[in-house]
Amino acid sequence: MTTAVTVPEELSARVPAEQRGPGLDRDAVRLLVSRGTEVAHHAFRELPALLRAGDLLVVNTSPTLAAAVNGRIGHTRVVVHFSTCGDDGRWAVELREPDGRGTTRARAAVSTGAGGSARVRAGVPAGAVVRLPGGARLVLEEPLGGRGERLRWARPAGAEVLRVLREHGRPIRYSYTERDQPLSVYQTVFALPAPDGAGSAEMPSAARPFTERLVVELVSRGVQFAPVTLHTGVASAEAHEPPYPERYRVPEASARLINAARAGGGRVVAVGTTAVRAVESAAGPDGVVRAAGGWTDLVVTPERGVRAVEGLLTGLHEPEASHLLMLEAVAGRAAVGRAYEEALRGRYLWHEFGDVHLLLPSETTH
Known part of the structure; x- marks a missing residue:
């Protein structure tokens, strides 16, 4: 564990910013700004004034998939979270238990017997078949990566997975959110359709508060953008595991932009841990x-x-999340700890629809 704080349940953002009141847009969130251990409070719309000409924002263009699909193993209902497609056509999937409210609980065990079971129990055997809508099936195989059985490889049959997601999928969401949202709510302004239909199982949410108007203002002030792509897999809301391997691409043009910004004294600011x-x-x-x-x-x-x-x-991550190690790599443990204390004191909102945190190098070190 890194930063030792406890996040109260009421600080979870339950709906997107634009649904919290009339006339609001995605950028109606708060922005906590850290420069070393100095912390300041801003509105996200003030971001252009906090950056300077020559700075470079690196943004993830991966679109979000409707990666949650209802299924059955025997008589047991499950929700399949499709995480990542491997080079051999198999998918890494997570099986979770529906909770009756459109969200899911962590899986526990699966019974494939005639009587079925109300719970998804641990130890789903290899060869078990998950039946999906439209006649599609998944044949479960070995766990992914030797880190337990949360993610399993599964071989699809009967229908192409991306078609199943388009026709029967919905965005992955967890119990801290209030209700299901259309897929468009989970797309960032930078999302581009991938030629092969690939995308992220969960939204690259740090970019969600950006609007077209804000991007235009940033460009007009001399801030540049470098697009990269990283297709994110399914995070774990319970296990806080390090990320699994993910598919990525840094184009030649973006590599040149990053190197030129660094050589010219601009700051390279990544939008999101992805x-x-x-x-x-x-x-x-x-x-x-x-x-x-x-x-x-x-x-x-x-x-x-x-x-x-x-x-x-x-975004603001749970204190046990492995992402916090990345934040500490960028800004140092003292700075991250100080920022999270201030975020709690200021009642900032957590998770993908919540407020955001900008970590910049202190002026004395840049």
Whole structure:
């Protein structure tokens, strides 16, 4: 565990900002700004005034998939969270238990007997078949990565998975949210359809508060944007595991923009931990970023540090989340701890519809 704080349940953002009152847009969230251990409070709409000409925002263009689909194993109802498609056509999936309110609970065990079971119990055998809408099926295989059985490989049959998601899927959501939302609510302004239909199981949420109007204002002030792609898998709301390997791409043009910003004295600010993972996967020991793509298993920790990224715009993460190690790699443990104390004191909202946190290098170190 890193930052030792407890987040009260009432600080979970239950609906998107634009649904909290008339005339509000996505950018109607608060912005906590850290420069070292100095913390300031702002509205997100003030972001253009907090950056300067020559700064570069690295943004993730991965679209969000409708990655939750109802299914059955025998007589037991399950919700399948589709995480990542492997090179061999199999999918890494998580089985969860429906809670009757449109969200899910962590899976516990699955009974495939004739009587069925109200719970999804641990130890689902290899070869078990998950029946999906439209005649599709998943044949469960071995656990992914040797870190327990939360994610399993599954081989699809009967229908193409992306078609099942388009026709029968819905965005993944958890119990702290109030209700189901259309998929458009989970798309950021930077999301681009992938040629192969790929995308993220869960929204790259740090970019959600951006609006087209705000992007135009940033560009007009001389702030540049470098697009990268990293398709995120299913996070764990309970286990706080390090991320699994994910597919990413840093284009040549974006690598050049990052290197030029660094050489010209601009600050490279990643929008989201996914953007950090992509850029740092393409950065050499000298900090030079080169075009790269494929799978990354990089976990950014304080011990590893960051090579190309100097700042980070991110949501507020649970204190046990592995993402906090990345924040500490960017800003240091003292700065992150101080910011989270202030976020709690200021009643900031957590999770994907919540407020955001901008970590910048202190003026004395840049």
